[in-house]
Amino acid sequence: MKKLVCLLLAMIMVFSLCACGGTPSASKDKENAEPAGDAGSAAGAEPAEDAQAGDSEESSSSDNAQKVALICNVGGLGDKSFNDSGYAGLERAAKELGTEYTIVEPEDVSQGETYLRQFAEAGYGAVITLEYSHADYLKDMPDEYPDTVFVATDQEVENDKALSIIFDYHQSSYLAGYAAALIASGDYPIIEGRATHGDHTIGVICALESDGFHNFTEAYTQGAVAADPDVKVLYDWSVGFTDTQLSKQVAQNMIENENADVVFQVCGTAGLGIIQGCYEDNVYAIGVDSDQDYIQPGYVLTSVIKGVDVAVYEVCKRLKEGTLEGGVLALPLGNGTGITDMSTIAEYVTDQEVFEQFKAKIEEQRQAILNGDIQVVHGALGERFER
Amino acid sequence: MQRLKRLIIGVVNILMPIVFALAVGAIFILISGKNPVSVYVFLIKQALFSEIGLLNTLVSATPIIMTGLGIAISFKSGLYNMGIEGQMYAGAFFAAYLGFTLSGLPSVIHISICILGGMLMGMLYSLVPAVLKAKFHVDEMVSTMMLNYVAIIFTKYLTNGPFYGFTGFPATVFINDAAKLPRFNPKVPFTPAFMIAIVLVLIFMVIYKKTKLGYEIEAMGKQVYFSDSVGIRVEKRIIVIFLIAGAVSGIAGATEVLGVHYRFISGFSANPGLGWDGMLVALLASNNPIGVVFAAILFGALKYGGTTLQTFMGVSNDTIGIIQAALILFLSVRYIKTDSVFALRLESLLTRLSGKGGAPKEEGANE
Numbered sequence: 104m105k106k107l108v109c110l111l112l113a114m115i116m117v118f119s120l121c122a123c124g125g126t127p128s129a130s131k132d133k134e135n136a137e138p139a140g141d142a143g144s145a146a147g148a149e150p151a152e153d154a155q156a157g158d159s160e161e162s163s164s165s166d167n168a169q170k171v172a173l174i175c176n177v178g179g180l181g182d183k184s185f186n187d188s189g190y191a192g193l194e195r196a197a198k199e200l201g202t203e204y205t206i207v208e209p210e211d212v213s214q215g216e217t218y219l220r221q222f223a224e225a226g227y228g229a230v231i232t233l234e235y236s237h238a239d240y241l242k243d244m245p246d247e248y249p250d251t252v253f254v255a256t257d258q259e260v261e262n263d264k265a266l267s268i269i270f271d272y273h274q275s276s277y278l279a280g281y282a283a284a285l286i287a288s289g290d291y292p293i294i295e296g297r298a299t300h301g302d303h304t305i306g307v308i309c310a311l312e313s314d315g316f317h318n319f320t321e322a323y324t325q326g327a328v329a330a331d332p333d334v335k336v337l338y339d340w341s342v343g344f345t346d347t348q349l350s351k352q353v354a355q356n357m358i359e360n361e362n363a364d365v366v367f368q369v370c371g372t373a374g375l376g377i378i379q380g381c382y383e384d385n386v387y388a389i390g391v392d393s394d395q396d397y398i399q400p401g402y403v404l405t406s407v408i409k410g411v412d413v414a415v416y417e418v419c420k421r422l423k424e425g426t427l428e429g430g431v432l433a434l435p436l437g438n439g440t441g442i443t444d445m446s447t448i449a450e451y452v453t454d455q456e457v458f459e460q461f462k463a464k465i466e467e468q469r470q471a472i473l474n475g476d477i478q479v480v481h482g483a484l485g486e487r488f489e490r
Numbered sequence: 491m492q493r494l495k496r497l498i499i500g501v502v503n504i505l506m507p508i509v510f511a512l513a514v515g516a517i518f519i520l521i522s523g524k525n526p527v528s529v530y531v532f533l534i535k536q537a538l539f540s541e542i543g544l545l546n547t548l549v550s551a552t553p554i555i556m557t558g559l560g561i562a563i564s565f566k567s568g569l570y571n572m573g574i575e576g577q578m579y580a581g582a583f584f585a586a587y588l589g590f591t592l593s594g595l596p597s598v599i600h601i602s603i604c605i606l607g608g609m610l611m612g613m614l615y616s617l618v619p620a621v622l623k624a625k626f627h628v629d630e631m632v633s634t635m636m637l638n639y640v641a642i643i644f645t646k647y648l649t650n651g652p653f654y655g656f657t658g659f660p661a662t663v664f665i666n667d668a669a670k671l672p673r674f675n676p677k678v679p680f681t682p683a684f685m686i687a688i689v690l691v692l693i694f695m696v697i698y699k700k701t702k703l704g705y706e707i708e709a710m711g712k713q714v715y716f717s718d719s720v721g722i723r724v725e726k727r728i729i730v731i732f733l734i735a736g737a738v739s740g741i742a743g744a745t746e747v748l749g750v751h752y753r754f755i756s757g758f759s760a761n762p763g764l765g766w767d768g769m770l771v772a773l774l775a776s777n778n779p780i781g782v783v784f785a786a787i788l789f790g791a792l793k794y795g796g797t798t799l800q801t802f803m804g805v806s807n808d809t810i811g812i813i814q815a816a817l818i819l820f821l822s823v824r825y826i827k828t829d830s831v832f833a834l835r836l837e838s839l840l841t842r843l844s845g846k847g848g849a850p851k852e853e854g855a856n857e
Contacts, residue, residue, distance in 0.1 A: 172801075177760070205800075205801060205804065207797070207800040207801055207807070208800070208806070208807055209797075209807075210760060210793070210796070210797075210807055210810075211758070211759070211760030212751065212755050212757075212758055212760070213746070213750050213751065213758065213760075214797055216679065217546060217794065217797050218797060218800075218801065220677055221797065221798065221801045221802075222801060224542075225801070225802070235657070235659040236657070236659055236661065236755060239664075239752075247677075310650075311650050311651075311654060311660070312654075313654070313656050313657075314656070343646065343650050343660070344660070
């Protein structure tokens with residue numbers, strides 16, 4: 104009996120503690136906020152965040168006007184690609200511009216609207232989303248929250264109050280195709296014994312067929328034909344974003360049965376399987392979205408990069424200068440998009456002289472695109488390349 | 491008296507794992523440099539004591555209530571139906587298909603057709619393991635588990651291939667406006683889906699308490715061979731129970747599509763998936779329909795609260811994942827058995843409190 108009373112008393116104490124915690128903790132937050140924020144900076148939070156939140160979101164709207172929120176896509180941080188690149192941009196902005204930011208990783212696609220609204224209600228100056236599906240919500244939401252600029256990456260939102268960031272990656276895909284065709288022609292054996300089919304054949308593997316993917320493939324083909332008119336380009340549109348085994352099989356079929364010397368992967372995580380397949384079959388792969396050269400050093404010729412970090416930094420900068428508004432922000436070749444400088448593969452090159460010539464030819468094309476001498480087909484706008 | 495005692499024990503058994511799970515979560519919140527008390531207070535305040543928050547919590551809870559009911563009826567009858575997730579995918583896709591192919595219908599009719607279609611698809615999909623189990627004694631745990639992958643991957647193919655909506659990610663086109671469930675508050679996807687869930691809960695309560703099927707479910711759950719020999723047609727009942735579970739999961743998928751996403755998105759149920767959340771909810775509620783509602787609201791609050799924690803407190807969403815995982819772990823322990831010392835003392839205490847004197851009753855050995 105005594106034990107029971109003790110137990111009950113203990114429980115009452117615990118619960119009353121919980122209950123008491125309610126009111127004073129808000130004020131306690133303020134004291135704790137500064138040190139807590141510092142210690143927790145690994146989580147990507149900024150100090151003093153707790154204080155506002157714990158107190159009241161309503162009054163804090165004006166304080167947040169200079170803040171930037173970044174919503175990751177479902178891949179989340181640590182993807183060594185899109186999300187991490189966005190995070191890098193924020194960190195740079197924090198360092199150079201003193202931007203305060205909050206970064207969140209949604210658990211699933213249904214949480215997109217929740218996050219977008221939470222940040223807008225809290226009065227954030229800019230809300231950047233890296234998730235493709237969020238563009239649906241941005242059709243109407245900017246009208247409800249005039250003080251917040253919503254930023255969508257890699258796609259155009261049907262609302263000019265939102266800022267759409269477009270990466271002109273067709274131009275970099277052109278360069279990738281150009282480089283691939285040079286290798287496949289057999290005239291530039293930069294690494295002894297690698298990619299020696301000499302059959303003028305290259306491949307590109309996409310997750311699915313859409314204008315977004317044609318943006319890669321059309322320009323890739325155009326670049327390849329510019330380098331070598333006899334080139335044969337193999338396409339695949341079937342592998343999806345996640346199945347590394349399937350993508351590897353498709354890639355190896357291209358390499359082993361159709362003598363492809365270079366395979367360009369455009370399928371997110373599934374692309375890691377393609378890079379692996381190229382490694383096993385001793386040919387080159389081309390990476391996508393971020394610098395993937397290091398994934399299989401010496402076997403990844405280059406990567407077609409979207410500069411999410413540059414875009415995010417630009418948004419932070421505009422917010423600080425007070426010039427952030429809706430519209431389209433296109434990041435052309437050289438500013439955010441491009442191909443890697445091939446410094447990773449350079450360490451494995453056996454014939455430096457040929458490699459220098461190879462790089463010089465690509466640089467020539469790059470300049471020509473920048474000067475406007477070469478018009479690259481823009482697959483995203485429905486343009487198609489014809490030989 | 492027995493009832494009250496059982497209630498108290500039940501409540502303690504449910505509260506203990508929650509308290510322990512929150513304690514484990516608190517450790518990780520401390521490690522990330524925050525004050526766990528203020529984090530939890532903030533979470534509760536955001537998820538339950540603001541209009542938007544409460545509605546969002548209910549939105550998150552809605553599908554889990556339904557999948558929880560589906561799992562609960564299976565578990566109650568001793569069937570380890572792990573296929574709720576797959577049945578939900580089947581229902582969701584078909585509801586979306588009806589949503590974007592049909593047009594020109596009045597909203598109410600269109601929505602009803604979509605939900606019914608989703609329900610039928612869920613039932614159809616659950617029929618496969620049901621028949622395999624009833625007629626060929628195939629272990630339902632294996633067959634349903636495998637069929638989940640079939641549904642998830644097949645719908646992935648459909649959204650990447652024939653029904654790709656040209657969106658840049660694997661999803662179908664939008665459903666027609668007439669098929670969208672109306673929102674009560676324009677800022678929150680809180681729709682009649684929640685009411686549908688509550689109606690389903692009531693239906694399940696009636697099934698359990700008032701029908702012959704309810705009794706048979708109870709009997710099969712206790713001893714399936716005995717049920718068979720006293721004349722319950724177990725084979726038929728297995729199929730019926732599978733179909734009921736498939737129906738609610740199909741509705742869960744349909745309302746997610748019609749009320750939240752407005753199209754079928756491949757992998758919309760994410761990780762670990764609404765079907766699996768439903769299983770935890772059913773476990774937490776020990777298969778009681780009312781319990782399922784409260785447990786689902788707890789999960790919904792954690793889910794929505796998790797988003798506010800990320801937004802305003804800088805606490806990672808993974809903390810919520812840890813709490814849920816810890817909850818599963820602690821759930822597997824029965825803290826107070828009905829015939830434990832604590833239970834006996836509790837009973838004598840209750841007897842004294844009620845003033846009826848300590849009539850030494852025979853201990854209820856039936857539980």
